[in-house]
Amino acid sequence: MERKTRVRFAPSPTGPLHMGGVRTALYNYLYAKQHGGDFIIRIEDTDSQRFVPGAEKYIIEALNWCGIIPDEGVDAEGNVVETASERHPHAPYRQSQRRGIYRKYAEELVEKGFAYYAFDTAEELGSKRAAMEAEGLTFIYNGTSRMSLRNSLSLAESEWKELLESRTDWTIRFKMPHDRVVKMDDLIRGHVEVNTDTLDDKVLWKRADELPTYHLANIVDDHLMEITEVIRGEEWLPSLPLHYLLYEAFGWQESMPRFAHLSLLLKPDGKGKLSKRDGDRLGFPVFPLKWVNSEGEVSRGYREDGYFPEAFVNLLAMLGWNPGNDQELFSMEELVAAFSLERVIKSGARFNPDKAKWYNKEYLRKKTAAELASLYIPVLEEKGMQIVDCPKCALTAGSEMTQQGADFKNRIFTRGYVERIVALIQERASFVADFWDIASYLFIAPAEFAEKDVAKFWKEENYSLAFQAADFILNFEGEFTKENLEGPLEEYIRSNGWPMGKVMNCLRLALVGASSGLGIADIVTIIGKAELAERIKKIKATL
């Protein structure tokens, strides 16, 4: 029986989506698309206590930013679908809105003898657990203990039926079979066996909330939504036997999905899994988007930190998966084609912030000047620059736009001027945010001069030559381009027998404020003769 591939990402709206969660969603998405199937998003909000307002919206927005677009579960506006339709026959996709459908499944299990009513309160169980732990023992609610607890198996029928009526805090628990070996297959880990005696009678349904727990809701919904593969985090592997048994109890083993458990993302250093604290400590985001919690605490996001979504997706894909060859750069389409669960790594992947930066750098280099200019212009505007598309219409009386497209006095620049610059500096940066530090001097004259460089180069025997070189540039008569200027300028310095390094660095120091930066020919042809003259004049005035 061939079924259409249908996979789901089922987050719980208890906070912002961690990058590990995004990776899980990504792998689901890639798998679905590769098999021509559907990627479904389902919100698992059965824990009313941990619900966080805004988390659901955040999750969908984050996935959307990454280009992980659900086929089902969310409408075109990015809202979780609440009512069934032709396009969304399995709606609603929020478990809190599906509450009506779970109870009958839980009770079906009780009727069939696979589950029972339990009346122990959380407090009673808690103290029992504590008492046993004090003796160095482990409390498990299962075959070893259930007959001494209060439930429909241990109590007389009249008694538990009375409790069922009079109380509203009971639960339905799964009756874990005694001494059975559950044999499971995982698409990533292979064959796994577990003896049921080590498992407990999990709560399936909570009367107090009129809501199922994860285990029941998950199995029922995966079945109802015709899910074919469940790709989820490693933390679910221990409950896989329960889930197998649940499918069996319902008689759904024929249509049971196949399972794949992904390893976790680990800290860059030290022990343990990647957490928000690591990001704060080591200076990188662990969330796709910025998040502000109810206390006003801010968690930075990849988007706000200047990562391109393509880079983020790419680096996430390579954390725990590889194509089997040396290719490291993948577009989403390429990932869809190349992805395979067989090549997902079993062990936990330590996150490497340096590599993440490298990915962004690679994507930055691929961008066109027009794209980068559009991203950089808001930064420039924040710095007080005005960027115009059409020079003539924006100029106020008395301002002058140079041939290059710059009016330094009024800090007005054309988009073309910005494009020229980003094209020159894009291979020197990892982020658009680096642009300003790399080349602010192409917009404003340096206000400060690096002490170290001044000490090294700013000597009269150097700058007197540098000024002459500047004069040579100002008097240059050919078309004022880097290609035209570079050779003659060097020839001029060389033919005078001047030390090239000293003259050039001195001139650069005057124009840039430091002895590092673009080539002199690049700098002067970008800022233009007028600005060159202006900056030299200013420097001379201070001597």
Place this chain on the structure above:
RNA sequence: GGUCGGUUCGUAUAACGGUUAGUACUCAAGAUUCUCAAUCUUGCAAUAGGGGUUCGAUUCCCCUACCGACUACCA
């Protein structure tokens, strides 16, 4: 503690019984250049330990160590 999973350079990983154990990031050195960056070249650096199986183990099995997940009326 118990159950389950995992373990190749610092990190991500390749090699699915036979390789001088490869690649990328990081780091270092050199080349280049008017400096810086970029680029190119080179280098540092790994099969957790111990037993098997085998002509031969990174690869298969067992033990130990270490790491992780789970052990809630949370997901």
